[in-house]
């Protein structure tokens with residue numbers, strides 16, 4: 509294995525330090541980033557504003573290496589699931605979701621997930637490890653290549669990034685922060701902080717740390733409105749209780765501009781578990797003092813799942829009551845279910 513530094517692991521700060529350490533100006537990091545992230549050029553020798561002396565120095569100590577695109581799966585609705593090899597027998601999944609007016613990329617942050625939510629296929633896989641920055645950022649670069657190659661969606665580039673793939677992003681905090689700095693950097697992918705979403709099951713200490721490091725949209729996977737129900741479907745709730753979670757997020761909102769003062773709440777509708785009248789009124793009570801946008805998510809199926817989705821009548825009932833009480837409510841439209849690319853269906857197992 510190469511001992512050279514993979515430059516995809518470094519954000520601008522890291523690159524500046526590297527250039528200074530080899531006797532070069534720090535502005536070279538801006539140039540390097542725009543080659544990689546804006547001109548899709550990963551070959552030092554094609555970076556025309558670098559002298560051959562600089563290229564030789566870079567080649568001696570560093571490299572630019574992407575993870576390996578292993579296979580792609582096309583859904584009938586235009587969604588594409590990309591299976592990426594990140595080690596021997598280790599795979600992660602990334603989902604490309606084109607809409608009329610935007611293109612969303614759903615990224616993975618870990619191989620597997622340790623948190624074992626009872627409704628999630630990723631949680632059923634063994635946790636292997638955190639992804640490196642080059643593997644997080646590499647998902648975006650591989651998809652950009654794919655868009656150009658397949659001339660997808662009129663070559664429209666990625667407009668939104670959501671960390672809703674495999675893993676709990678806030679448990680890979682350091683690499684998540686560096687990756688997001690690259691995503692937001694004007695010499696990197698240059699996305700607006702309002703277009704980048706971290707979805708989390710609610711790792712309270714990491715939410716406290718988040719605003720000191722970056723500001724992006726935070727979506728909370730709540731899925732229950734009482735500790736009793738949440739304990740039974742999300743073991744993390746035994747450690748971080750609902751009220752503490754909501755209070756922590758309310759604090760994050762004070763500092764965050766990306767969220768525009770509104771918490772995004774994700775609530776999967778699971779038949780007979782969290783979809784009763786008591787559940788919805790507990791939810792109203794819990795969120796009554798916090799401006800919230802509630803996304804109701806019909807439960808997606810996978811083999812081995814012990815729950816079923818609430819029926820349409822129940823989902824509509826939740827929608828109506830929450831709307832009446834003044835919340836902004838949406839019902840998530842599932843994409844890519846025919847290729848197991850929807851929320852909670854990602855496993856990194858490809859023989860399905």
Ligand code: SAH
Pocket residue numbers: 627628629671672673674675676677707708709728729774776805806807808809851852853
């Ligand atoms: N670990 C993070 C992000 C990855 S999961 C989190 O839990 O938020 C992305 C989203 O998919 C989360 O809201 C998660 O709760 C949801 N999800 C998991 N399993 C699901 C399923 N079977 N059907 C619908 N959504 C699911």
Ligand code: SF4
Pocket residue numbers: 621622623624625628629630631632673674675676709729852
């Ligand atoms: Fe992990 Fe999120 Fe799945 Fe829970 S829902 S097991 S936190 S990936």
